[in-house]
Amino acid sequence: MDTKGIRLFILAAETLNISAAGHRLGLAPSVASARLSKLEIYLGADLFHRSTRKVTLSIEGKEFLPYAKEIIAQEDSALAVLGHESKKVSGTLRFAASSTFSQLFIAPILPEFLERYPDVNVELKLSDTRVSLIEGGFDLALRNYAVEDSSLIGRRLANDTRILCASPAYVEKHGEPKTPADLTHHQLLSFMHTKPRKMIANEGECDCTFPPPNAKPRVICDDGASMRIAAKAGVGICMSSIWNVYSELKQGSLVRVLPNYRIDDNAAVWLVYPKSNVLTPKVRVFIDYLLEKIGNPPLWENT
Numbered sequence: 001m002d003t004k005g006i007r008l009f010i011l012a013a014e015t016l017n018i019s020a021a022g023h024r025l026g027l028a029p030s031v032a033s034a035r036l037s038k039l040e041i042y043l044g045a046d047l048f049h050r051s052t053r054k055v056t057l058s059i060e061g062k063e064f065l066p067y068a069k070e071i072i073a074q075e076d077s078a079l080a081v082l083g084h085e086s087k088k089v090s091g092t093l094r095f096a097a098s099s100t101f102s103q104l105f106i107a108p109i110l111p112e113f114l115e116r117y118p119d120v121n122v123e124l125k126l127s128d129t130r131v132s133l134i135e136g137g138f139d140l141a142l143r144n145y146a147v148e149d150s151s152l153i154g155r156r157l158a159n160d161t162r163i164l165c166a167s168p169a170y171v172e173k174h175g176e177p178k179t180p181a182d183l184t185h186h187q188l189l190s191f192m193h194t195k196p197r198k199m200i201a202n203e204g205e206c207d208c209t210f211p212p213p214n215a216k217p218r219v220i221c222d223d224g225a226s227m228r229i230a231a232k233a234g235v236g237i238c239m240s241s242i243w244n245v246y247s248e249l250k251q252g253s254l255v256r257v258l259p260n261y262r263i264d265d266n267a268a269v270w271l272v273y274p275k276s277n278v279l280t281p282k283v284r285v286f287i288d289y290l291l292e293k294i295g296n297p298p299l300w301e302n303t
Contacts, residue, residue, distance in 0.1 A: 005039035089281040090119035097142035099126035100224030154270040158298040162263035170234040180208035187236030190217035200264040246300035
C-alpha cells in the first residue's frame with residue numbers, strides 16, 4: 001500500500017484541500033490529485049467527493065481515516081526502531097475534551113505548547129457529552145471515566161474527587177442539610193443522563209445516593225460550566241468535580257454541602273487514545289505536556 005498516498009489523504013482530509021495538502025508534501029496539484037486517485041483505485045472506493053467549488057470526505061473516506069492514521073503510526077514506529085525517527089514534531093492533533101475542563105485548564109496552556117512545537121496544529125472538539133474516538137478520527141481524548149473499550153488505551157492524568165456544593169446565599173435562604181436524607185427537601189441540580197451516585201461518609205458507610213431516590217432535580221443540564229454558574233447564582237445544590245469549582249471554593253462563592261460525605265466512584269481524569277504499538281510524536285508530546293502542566297500535581301488537589 002502507498003503510505004505516501006495515505007499521508008496525503010490524511011492531510012487532505014484535515015484541510016479539505018487536495019492542492020494545499022500536496023503542497024505541504026512538496027507535490028504539484030496534478031501529482032497530488034493523481035496520487036489520491038491511485039489510492040482510491042487500490043482501495044476500490046472514492047475517498048472524497050470533488051466538485052469545482054469544494055472537496056468533502058465521502059462516507060468511505062470518513063470510515064477509512066482512523067485506520068489510515070493507524071497505518072502511518074505503525075510505519076513511523078517501524079522507522080523509529082531503525083533509527084529513522086524525525087526530531088521534528090509536526091501535524092494536526094485532533095483532541096476531544098470536556099468543554100468545561102478545557103476552558104479552565106487546556107486553553108490557558110495552549111500558547112506555550114504551540115510555542116514549543118511550532119509545526120503542530122491543534123483541533124479541539126469540546127463537548128461535555130461523550131464522543132467516539134475511532135469514528136470521529138480523534139488522536140486523543142480527555143474523559144472522566146476509565147477505559148471500557150478494548151480498542152482504546154487510557155493514561156491517568158489526575159484524580160477527580162466529586163463533592164456537593166451550593167452558594168452561601170442558597171444555604172442561608174434554604175438552610176444547610178445535615179444528612180443526605182435532608183437533600184430530598186432541597187433544590188437540586190443534576191447532570192443530564194447521570195445515574196444516582198453512591199455517597200460515603202468520611203467515618204463509615206452510608207446507604208445514600210445523590211440525587212436521593214425520591215428526589216426530582218429542579219434543573220438538569222449537560223454542561224459543567226453552566227451548572228457551576230447556576231449553583232453560584234443560588235439555584236440549588238449540585239454535585240461537581242473539585243476541579244470545576246476549586247476557585248469558587250477558595251473565593252467563598254461556593255461552599256461545600258455535607259462536607260463529611262463524598263461521592264464514592266473513584267473517578268479520575270483520563271487521557272484516552274486508540275490502541276497502537278506506538279504513539280505518534282505529536283500525541284506523545286501533548287500527553288507529556290498535559291502531565292507536566294496539569295497532573296504534577298493538579299491545582300485542585302489540596303482544595
